[in-house]
Structures are given as structure tokens and as C-alpha cells.
Amino acid sequence: MRHIISVLLENESGSLSRVAGLFSARSFNIESLSVAPSEDLSASRMTIVTSGDDAVIEQIIKQLDKLVDVIKVSEITSNEHIEREIAFVKINDKDINEKTMSEFSKNEFLKLHKTKKNEIIIECVDSPKKINDFIKSVKKIAVKIVRSGAVGINSN
Amino acid sequence: MKQDTDNKRKKYTGAEIFVKCLEAEGVKLVFGYPGGAVLHIYDELHKQDKVSHILVRHEQGAVHAAEGYAKSSNIPGVVLVTSGPGATNAITGIADAYMDSVPIVVFTGQVRTALIGNDAFQEVDTVGITRPCVKHNFMITNVEDMADTIKKAFYVATTGRPGPVVVDIPKDITEKLCEFNYPENISMRSYNPDIKVSDESVDMAVKKILSSKKPVIYAGGGVINSNASENLIQLAKYLNFPVTNTLMGLGCYPGTDEQFIQMLGMHGSYEANMAMHDCDLLIAVGARFDDRITGRLDKFSPDATIVHIDIDPSSISKNIKAHIPIIGDVKNVLEKLSEKIIRKKEKPQNIDKWWNQINEWRKKDSFKYSQGDKIIKPQYVVDRLYELTKGDAYITSDVGQHQMWTAQLYKFNKPRRWINSGGLGTMGFGLPSAMGTQFANPGSLVCCVTGEASIQMCIQELSTCLQYSLPIKIINLNNRYMGMVRQWQEFFYEGRYAMSYMDALPDFVKLAESYGHIGHKIEKPSDVDGAIIDAINQKDRLVFLDFITDQNENVFPMIASGEAHNKMILS
Numbered sequence: 097m098r099h100i101i102s103v104l105l106e107n108e109s110g111s112l113s114r115v116a117g118l119f120s121a122r123s124f125n126i127e128s129l130s131v132a133p134s135e136d137l138s139a140s141r142m143t144i145v146t147s148g149d150d151a152v153i154e155q156i157i158k159q160l161d162k163l164v165d166v167i168k169v170s171e172i173t174s175n176e177h178i179e180r181e182i183a184f185v186k187i188n189d190k191d192i193n194e195k196t197m198s199e200f201s202k203n204e205f206l207k208l209h210k211t212k213k214n215e216i217i218i219e220c221v222d223s224p225k226k227i228n229d230f231i232k233s234v235k236k237i238a239v240k241i242v243r244s245g246a247v248g249i250n251s252n
Numbered sequence: 253m254k255q256d257t258d259n260k261r262k263k264y265t266g267a268e269i270f271v272k273c274l275e276a277e278g279v280k281l282v283f284g285y286p287g288g289a290v291l292h293i294y295d296e297l298h299k300q301d302k303v304s305h306i307l308v309r310h311e312q313g314a315v316h317a318a319e320g321y322a323k324s325s326n327i328p329g330v331v332l333v334t335s336g337p338g339a340t341n342a343i344t345g346i347a348d349a350y351m352d353s354v355p356i357v358v359f360t361g362q363v364r365t366a367l368i369g370n371d372a373f374q375e376v377d378t379v380g381i382t383r384p385c386v387k388h389n390f391m392i393t394n395v396e397d398m399a400d401t402i403k404k405a406f407y408v409a410t411t412g413r414p415g416p417v418v419v420d421i422p423k424d425i426t427e428k429l430c431e432f433n434y435p436e437n438i439s440m441r442s443y444n445p446d447i448k449v450s451d452e453s454v455d456m457a458v459k460k461i462l463s464s465k466k467p468v469i470y471a472g473g474g475v476i477n478s479n480a481s482e483n484l485i486q487l488a489k490y491l492n493f494p495v496t497n498t499l500m501g502l503g504c505y506p507g508t509d510e511q512f513i514q515m516l517g518m519h520g521s522y523e524a525n526m527a528m529h530d531c532d533l534l535i536a537v538g539a540r541f542d543d544r545i546t547g548r549l550d551k552f553s554p555d556a557t558i559v560h561i562d563i564d565p566s567s568i569s570k571n572i573k574a575h576i577p578i579i580g581d582v583k584n585v586l587e588k589l590s591e592k593i594i595r596k597k598e599k600p601q602n603i604d605k606w607w608n609q610i611n612e613w614r615k616k617d618s619f620k621y622s623q624g625d626k627i628i629k630p631q632y633v634v635d636r637l638y639e640l641t642k643g644d645a646y647i648t649s650d651v652g653q654h655q656m657w658t659a660q661l662y663k664f665n666k667p668r669r670w671i672n673s674g675g676l677g678t679m680g681f682g683l684p685s686a687m688g689t690q691f692a693n694p695g696s697l698v699c700c701v702t703g704e705a706s707i708q709m710c711i712q713e714l715s716t717c718l719q720y721s722l723p724i725k726i727i728n729l730n731n732r733y734m735g736m737v738r739q740w741q742e743f744f745y746e747g748r749y750a751m752s753y754m755d756a757l758p759d760f761v762k763l764a765e766s767y768g769h770i771g772h773k774i775e776k777p778s779d780v781d782g783a784i785i786d787a788i789n790q791k792d793r794l795v796f797l798d799f800i801t802d803q804n805e806n807v808f809p810m811i812a813s814g815e816a817h818n819k820m821i822l823s
Contacts, residue, residue: 106442109391110379121384151569158566164388164408167442 098127099153100179100248103142103160104134104168111165115142118163124148124156128181128245139167143247145224172248179248183227183241185218191237192216206230215239266395266426267292270359273402275302276434279330281321281691282306283314287334288374289361292426306691306720309712311338313684315345316710318356320688323671324646326479328410329356329688335363336374339420340381344678346416347385351675352500353477355414357405362422365393378420387415395428403438412445413564414477447563449580454588456576457535457559461589462598464533464557466606467493470516470545473500473674474538474562476667480583481505484537487590491600494610496524498539499659500674507663508643513610514619517545518811519656522618522820523610525809528553529817530609536560538582541571542675543813551816561585618809618822619660628777630654630729630801633784634661637699637727640784645697646689648672650682650706653735656807658701680709683726687713690722697725697788704730704798705754714767717794725787726796728760731803739806743821764796771796 105111112131119126127145134141146156153171160169172179189210200206200218205226207219220230224246231241264272270293274282283306286294297305308314311333318329333342339360349356363372379391388408390401401419409417461467475484481504488495488511495505496516505512514521516528528534534556539545541560546552552572560567560574561582568577578585592598621631634657637645643663648671649655655672664670671689673681686700707728717724729735737752764771770793774783780799787795809820 110383110389113380114383117383151573155566155570158568162564162566164440164443 097149097153098145098147098173099171100173100177100246101144101146101156101160102170102172102248103144103166104136104139105142105163106165106167107133107138107140108165111140112142114163114165115144115160118159119144119146122155122159124152128243130245130247143245145246170250172250175250176252177248177250179223179246180221181224181227181246182244183220183231185220185231185234185238186211186240187216187218187234187237188239189214189216261431263429264432265292265296266398266421266428266430267296269395269398269430269432270402270421270426271296271300271303272432273399273434274330275300277402277406279303282330282332283308283317283321283688284332285311285314285334285338287338287361289335289338289363289423290332290421290426292423293332293361293421305332306687307716308684309715310710311341312344312680313687313710313713313716315342315349315356315358316678316681316684317688317691318358319345319349319352319354319681320648320671320685321692322354322356322688323685324668324689325692326668327692328406329354331356331358333358334361334374335378336376338374339376339378343382343385344676344680346382346418348673348676348678348681349416350385350387352673353414353473354416355409356416357409358416358418360418360420362391362420364424365422366424368422378418382418385416386418387413389418389420391420391422392425393422395425395430398425398430399432399434400438403435404440407438407440408443412443413474447580449578449584449588451588453576453578454585454592457578458589458592458598460533460557460559460576461491461535461593462600465601465603466531467491467533467535467603468527468531469493469495469535469537470498470528470539471495471501471504471537472498472539474582475501475504476538478538478563478582479667480538480586481667483583483586483590487586487594490590490594492603493535493600494527494607496520496527498542498545498674499672501539502659502670503664503667506665508665513614515659517542518547518813519660519807519809521660522616522809522822523613525811525817525820526613527610531556534558536562536574537586538562540564540567543571546571547811548814548816553817616822618820621805623777625777627802628774628780628799630731630799630805631657631661632777633727633729633780633799633801634658634701636780636784637701638662640781640788641697641699645669645699646671646693648682648686648689648698648700650700650702650709651677651679652703652706652737653731653739653805653807654701654703654706654729656736657729679706682706683710683713683717683724686724687716687720687722690724691720699725699727701727701729703735704728704732704757704760705734711763714764714769714794718768721792722794723790723792724794726764726794728796728798729801730757730760730798731801731805732757733803735805736807742806743810743812760796760798764794769794769796771798773798773800775800
């Protein structure tokens with residue numbers, strides 16, 4: 097099962113490596129991890145997408161909570177929530193026909209940027225699931241794919 | 253009052269502040285080894301007499317000594333080492349303290365802040381390298397943070413589930429100036445060790461306890477860390493429940509009590525392991541279901557309701573699913589249970605049948621051995637040590653067969669008397685931890701039961717023992733093999749004894765003498781008692797007793813790795 101775990105932690109040097117090290121030392125999966133400042137200047141919020149059965153997820157949460165730098169851990173996928181990710185897909189413009197181009201430009205979740213080297217960068221902000229679908233559809237022509245990893249927030 | 257204000261205004265160097273912090277924290281002893289990065293600190297230590305420094309001969313020894321000090325006294329152990337190799341040499345001890353939840357604070361020197369990351373002389377990323385084996389670590393990057401950080405370090409090390417904390421101090425921080433103000437209290441929003449015990453869980457446990465017909469109390473090191481031995485005895489006595497101990501828990505319940513069914517696990521007693529397998533209620537108290545305890549997970553206590561009392565939520569349901577988890581300090585939880593059982597005069601079930609069964613198992617006498625008149629059996633030495641010290645000595649051990657025989661045969665009636673390396677299984681632990689134990693308990697009898705392989709891993713500390721006149725008794729069970737390795741090779745590798753024979757051994761008697769101690773070699777069973785008595789009578793001297801023991805003796809019972817509790821090899 098896929099889970100998103102949100103971790104609020106003290107913004108101190110080494111905090112990120114404590115979390116990353118915990119996952120590798122205990123053989124937990126990380127699908128994606130993103131970290132950025134939070135509403136509190138002295139704390140960062142980390143969003144980890146992971147997978148595992150209930151016992152594994154329980155251990156992940158408990159082990160994260162045990163880290164002295166960690167202020168709060170919440171699993172957000174088990175309740176109503178919103179999740180988003182940003183992806184950039186770079187393609188050569190010769191690999192794309194006009195029909196697809198016009199479909200892309202009409203799609204409100206996509207933004208198109210042109211480079212000086214006749215490439216197009218498609219910017220996509222959506223749920224990770226939609227992004228997966230989109231990437232699948234352009235995978236054959238994609239020269240480069242850059243994804244941010246998901247962030248999420250409870251919405252109930 | 254005026255002086256107080258002056259003190260606050262006056263500026264001190266980081267090194268002065270460091271020493272003042274230790275003094276304010278009540279630290280009496282520091283185990284350490286000097287080096288470039290900590291020279292300012294050593295200079296300040298030299299100028300005062302409130303905090304004593306014990307010079308070890310290797311940094312690993314400093315940490316094990318601090319562990320022995322902490323385990324035997326419940327006072328945090330303190331270590332001071334230099335940067336680079338000073339820190340890396342300390343790692344084994346730090347990892348050991350982490351596995352066995354020992355409250356120690358390790359101060360490591362670091363290169364100057366301007367040099368960090370430059371591969372400077374004696375530079376190592378101490379915070380990075382210790383991260384996976386500490387409860388927490390800090391690097392002090394401003395002298396203004398020194399006092400707060402040190403306070404936090406002791407707070408984190410000693411509260412909740414105890415553990416090692418490392419504080420890395422770059423050299424330039426120890427020469428910068430700042431006012432000194434040691435905080436009286438500290439609170440950290442991200443760390444709150446005070447856990448409120450859930451009444452609901454306690455009530456559920458009480459119900460199960462009162463209806464159980466085949467209960468077992470499985471008590472571990474958490475009982476000792478929580479100073480809850482008396483509470484455990486009171487409750488177990490009232491309920492008339494059998495009690496087994498983990499290796500780390502020995503002494504938390506009296507070893508000579510009739511309700512004690514001995515240690516459990518890989519080399520536990522027949523009755524303890526059978527009771528674990530057949531019980532209908534398992535009450536785990538401050539124990540963590542280590543793989544040496546559980547054996548095969550899917551055959552572990554198959555019919556039992558499992559109540560798990562632990563201060564560390566991550567220990568609960570990590571290896572074995574707990575049906576009734578009770579998170580909290582063991583002492584608080586046992587007090588609550590007593591309130592609801594003893595004070596209310598609740599009546600548990602009659603468990604005579606269960607006791608009859610346990611007493612049947614006991615008849616196997618699974619720790620038995622037979623001592624002839626020619627070769628000394630290692631178990632016999634431990635047995636005699638127990639009798640001749642009246643079970644009242646502090647016993648440290650190294651790791652291997654001698655450790656298991658001591659755990660099986662020395663009956664510990666009090667907590668904090670059995671000092672050994674359980675989780676990490678660190679050979680070399682015995683002698684330095686005996687030093688720490690002796691420092692914490694001057695005038696008490698401290699014995700280190702070891703083997704000829706383990707003792708050589710920290711043998712250099714014999715020099716420290718001479719310098720500080722530590723009258724430790726070393727009981728070397730010398731079978732010329734890494735005994736436990738040899739035993740596994742005999743059982744599981746068709747007797748191919750790869751590298752387990754200890755060739756080219758030193759003459760331990762001469763070795764002890766060259767370090768300024770007394771040494772004796774004992775080869776006959778009839779000489780065992782006399783040697784031990786003589787050693788005990790040497791009140792002011794370290795005595796090294798080199799017992800030449802049976803090479804083929806194995807530790808029984810044994811549950812092979814990954815087997816179920818009722819699949820014991822008995823002989």
C-alpha cells in the first residue's frame with residue numbers, strides 16, 4: 097500500500113540525513129521525498145511517499161517519531177487529503193505533431209515552455225496518479241523527465 | 253548575590269564553560285584520552301579538582317568503562333575523546349550503549365570549524381558516522397550554545413529509553429569567549445519523554461491477568477533502567493506468576509526465588525522456553541523480543557495473549573504483534589497494575605496445574621554439567637564463583653560461552669549487578685566495563701568473567717587498572733578456543749574449526765605480572781576454590797585467574813537460530 101507521511105522536523109543541519117538514514121538502515125522504501133520550509137521558520141516539513149503493509153507503516157511512523165529532531169509525524173493518505181506533484185518533461189519539437197500540441201496547450205494542468213534548441217518543456221502540476229498517466233503517454237518521446245515528488249495536505 | 257552577577261557577566265572560554273557544565277551537571281568522573289582537538293579542554297580539566305579524569309588506554313575502553321559505570325550505578329557515564337581516530341575508536345562502545353539502552357554522553361573533539369569538510373588532519377564526520385548508533389547527537393557550532401547543548405545531551409541520554417548521546421566540539425569553539433549560564437531545566441518541543449499510561453490498556457491487561465491459567469512474566473533490561481525491580485517482585489509475588497528474565501534483565505527478579513524460572517531464549521532454561529511456548533498469557537515487561545529471545549517468529553508463544561509494557565513505542569509490535577500494548581515507563585505501568593490488582597485485592601486464577609507442569613520441566617535441570625576430578629569444567633568455575641562470593645559480587649562479562657554460563661549459573665538477586673554486552677555482543681566489553689563498575693562502587697567486589705579470546709580485545713586496560721589501583725578479579729575461562737564460534741562450527745559446519753583456535757596465546761600470569769598485577773594459572777578442579785578465595789582476599793590488587801578449562805564443553809540448552817522454543821537441543 098502506498099502512503100504519504102508528513103514529517104515536521106527541527107530545521108537543523110543533519111535532520112534530513114537522520115530521516116534518510118533511518119529509511120536505509122531499516123530497509124524501508126522511499127518512493128519520493130521532498131523537504132522545504134514550513135509555516136514555522138525553525139522547522140521544515142518533509143513529505144515522504146513510501147509503501148509497505150500496515151506493520152511496516154506503523155514501524156516507519158514510530159521510528160520517525162522516535163527521532164529527537166522530529167516534532168510531528170502524520171500519515172495523510174488514510175484521511176481525506178489533497179496531493180500534488182510537479183513534473184517537467186522535455187521533448188524535441190519534431191517528435192510531436194500539431195494535434196497533440198494543441199491538445200496540450202488546451203489542457204489547464206499543462207504549461208508549455210520553448211527552449212532555444214527546438215525543444216519543448218511541458219510543465220505538469222497534478223496528482224501523482226495523473227502525472228503517471230501523462231508521463232506514460234509521452235514516455236516514448238520524452239528526452240528528460242524531472243519530478244518533484246508528491247506533497248500533500250489533509251483536507252477534512 | 254554580587255558574585256553571582258559577576259559570574260554571569262564574566263566571559264569564559266569554551267573549554268572553561270565545558271568543565272563548568274560538567275560540574276553543574278554533577279559529573280564526578282570522565283573516562284577519556286587526550287588529543288589535539290581537545291587540548292584546551294584537557295588544560296582546563298587539569299586546573300581544577302571537581303571533575304576527575306580517568307585515562308584509559310584505548311577509546312573503546314573509555315566508552316565501555318562509562319557503560320559499566322552507568323549500568324551499575326544509574327548515573328550517566330561520561331566520555332571525552334579527541335577528533336578522528338579518537339571518535340572512530342569510540343564507535344564500538346557507542347553502538348554497544350545504543351543497543352543496550354545505556355545512558356552515556358560522549359564528547360568528541362573536532363577540527364576547527366574553518367577546516368571542517370577539508371579532510372583536515374584527524375578529521376572525521378563524527379556526527380555522520382555516529383548517527384545510526386546514537387539516541388541523538390549534536391555539533392556545537394557557537395560557543396553560546398555550549399551550555400544548552402550539554403544540558404540537552406544529559407537530558408536526552410537519561411530520560412525516556414536511555415541511550416548514548418554524542419556531542420562534537422570543534423577546537424575553535426573551546427577557545428572562544430562567552431558568558432556562562434547553565435540552564436536549570438530544559439525542554440525540547442520535539443522530544444517529550446513523559447508518557448501518560450493509558451488506563452484503558454491497563455484495564456484490558458488486568459482482565460487478562462486475572463483470567464489467565466498459564467501466565468508467564470518475561471522481564472528485561474527495561475525493568476532495571478526504570479528502577480522497577482521492587483514493583484515487579486511485588487506484583488509477581490501477589491499473583492504467584494512464573495518469571496523469566498532476558499540476558500539484560502537478570503537481577504531484576506531474584507535469581508534464587510522459587511518463582512524464577514531462569515533466563516529464556518537461545519541458551520535459556522528448558523522450563524523458561526517451554527513455558528514461553530505453552531503459555532496463554534505473556535506479559536513482556538521492558539523487553540524487546542530480540543531474535544535471540546523469540547527464535548522462530550511464527551511459532552512464538554502461539555496460544556498466548558501478549559501484553560507488552562515498554563517505554564519505546566517502536567519496540568511494540570516490531571517483531572511480535574502485541575495484543576495489549578502498554579506504552580510507558582515500566583515503573584509507572586507496574587504501579588498502575590498493582591493499584592488495580594493488589595490494592596483492590598483481586599484474585600487471580602488458581603494456577604497450580606501450570607506450576608505442576610513447570611516443575612515437571614524443571615526436573616530436566618537443563619543447566620546441569622558434571623565436574624570430574626581432572627579437567628576443570630567452565631561451568632564449575634562460575635558455580636564456585638557464585639557460592640564463594642555469596643551471589644553478591646558485581647559481575648561483568650565479555651561475549652561468548654563464558655557469558656552464557658555466567659548468565660545461567662550466577663544467580664543475581666539484585667539489579668545492576670550483572671553488567672554485560674547483550675545487544676551488540678561486543679568482545680572486549682568485560683574488562684573496561686569492570687573498571688567503570690569498580691569506580692562507581694569502590695570497596696565492592698567486582699569480577700570480570702571472560703575468555704582468552706575476549707580478554708585480549710581490550711587487554712591494554714590492565715594498565716589503567718594499575719594506575720587507578722582497581723582491585724578487579726579477572727576470571728579467565730581459558731579453553732584455547734573462541735568457544736561460541738567453535739560450538740557453532742561443531743554443530744553447523746561439521747566440525748570445521750575455521751580460525752576459532754586461539755593459537756600463540758600469551759602466558760597470562762606473566763602478562764598480568766608485567767602490568768603490575770597478580771596472576772595465577774589454575775589447572776585442577778581441586779584448586780578452583782582456593783584460587784578464588786585468595787583472589788577475593790587480595791583486597792587492593794587486581795588478580796588475574798587463568799582457569800584452563802575443558803575445550804569441548806558446549807552451552808546447553810540451545811535453540812538453533814530460527815527454531816521454535818520447544819525445539820531445544822539439551823545436550
